[in-house]
Amino acid sequence: MEKTMTQQLxxxxxxxxxxxxxxxxxxxxIPFGLTCGIMGRTAGLSIFEVTFMSAxxxxxxxxxxxxxxxxxxxxxxxxxxxxxxxxxxxxxxxGASLAPYHLKLPRPLQYLLAFGLTDESYALIASRSEExxxxxxxxxxxxxxxxxxxxxxxxxxxxxxQSIPDPLEWGIDFALxxxxxxxxxxxxxxxxxxxxxxxxALCAVLxxxxxxxxxYIIIAAVAATLVGGLMERSSSNxx
Amino acid sequence: MKSSVIPIxxxxxxxxxxxxxxxxxxxxxxGIPAWLERWLKHVPTAFLTALIVPALLLPQGYLDLSLNNxxxxxxxxxxxxxxxTKNVLLTIVLGMGVIITLNKLVx
Numbered sequence: 001m002e003k004t005m006t007q008q009l010x011x012x013x014x015x016x017x018x019x020x021x022x023x024x025x026x027x028x029x030i031p032f033g034l035t036c037g038i039m040g041r042t043a044g045l046s047i048f049e050v051t052f053m054s055a056x057x058x059x060x061x062x063x064x065x066x067x068x069x070x071x072x073x074x075x076x077x078x079x080x081x082x083x084x085x086x087x088x089x090x091x092x093x094x095g096a097s098l099a100p101y102h103l104k105l106p107r108p109l110q111y112l113l114a115f116g117l118t119d120e121s122y123a124l125i126a127s128r129s130e131e132x133x134x135x136x137x138x139x140x141x142x143x144x145x146x147x148x149x150x151x152x153x154x155x156x157x158x159x160x161x162q163s164i165p166d167p168l169e170w171g172i173d174f175a176l177x178x179x180x181x182x183x184x185x186x187x188x189x190x191x192x193x194x195x196x197x198x199x200x201a202l203c204a205v206l207x208x209x210x211x212x213x214x215x216y217i218i219i220a221a222v223a224a225t226l227v228g229g230l231m232e233r234s235s236s237n238x239x
Numbered sequence: 240m241k242s243s244v245i246p247i248x249x250x251x252x253x254x255x256x257x258x259x260x261x262x263x264x265x266x267x268x269x270g271i272p273a274w275l276e277r278w279l280k281h282v283p284t285a286f287l288t289a290l291i292v293p294a295l296l297l298p299q300g301y302l303d304l305s306l307n308n309x310x311x312x313x314x315x316x317x318x319x320x321x322x323x324t325k326n327v328l329l330t331i332v333l334g335m336g337v338i339i340t341l342n343k344l345v346x
Contacts, residue, residue, distance in 0.1 A: 021327075027335070053248045056252035070244070080247050081253075084254045088254070095260070095263060096265075096282070097286075099266050099271055099279075102263055110263055123283070170338075177290070177310070177317075178313070178334040181317050182321045183287055185318060185322050185325075187283065196285050197288040200284070200286075200288035201288050201292040204293050208293040216289065220285065224289070225278055228278065228281030228284070229274075232277055
């Protein structure tokens with residue numbers, strides 16, 4: 001009896017935690033979703049098509065690129081699908097990073113949780129898991145809430161695309177880097193983490209300058225992860 | 240263009256899901272080797288940095304280190320607040336306040 005009450009309490013706390021941590025993230029999600037809806041309609045997609053894209057693909061950057069390609073007359077299935085795949089390859093790295101937790105779950109749940117993997121959900125879940133341990137309910141909650149917000153924001157943007165001023169003009173999209181900062185700063189507690197961040201920052205800026213699309217994210221993340229792993233190995237050899 | 244959009248969306252959805260489930264499919268049989276797990280520990284730090292820094296330094300797609308770059312100024316305020324207070328809400332409210340003020344009133 002007492003045990004079930006504690007479990008009940010933990011469950012409610014997890015949902016409250018989901019709301020608290022997703023709130024700042026959604027301040028960044030909503031303007032992007034709105035913009036996606038607006039862009040899709042401007043490119044000639046119907047309200048259903050652009051909302052369906054958000055529901056089925058659920059990957060902002062690749063949706064923006066695909067809409068851009070469609071509106072500039074590129075309608076080749078292979079080209080758009082291949083570009084989407086390449087833009088989203090970074091999920092592979094995030095998926096690998098969460099795999100130690102996910103592989104312990106039942107298969108259907110693994111497949112469900114994988115669908116909700118985004119930059120934002122990954123940032124929240126990876127930080128939470130290191131601070132207080134992995135929690136599948138928390139993961140599911142974050143995934144569902146962010147997914148719903150993304151679809152609703154797209155739908156609203158698509159419905160009112162003529163009357164909404166460009167949400168990105170105000171700089172509201174700054175909410176995303178600001179939220180990521182609150183997750184990153186506490187991680188920079190030791191020398192290895194600082195160097196990993198430095199390598200990643202340098203590669204990301206160079207990559208953003210000289211590489212097309214969002215390749216800079218993958219390059220920077222892989223390079224900095226490698227440096228971190230190498231540093232750890234050499235320091236454990238010294239001991 | 241109209242009729243070909245839905246198959247394109249379905250193809251995009253399949254390609255995206257493959258990138259999301261890929262790592263689990265690769266590791267589901269043999270598990271994750273210990274050395275790889277040690278490396279993967281650094282992914283969150285590397286990844287967060289790679290998302291943040293270009294968003295602040297290249298908000299328009301080119302390197303902008305001037306005082307006209309509201310993202311950079313707000314980012315510095317937010318980073319300092321996060322470091323000093325460790326308060327998520329305060330960091331975001333302050334950062335958003337700075338950027339909206341700069342974009343709408345000053346710059």
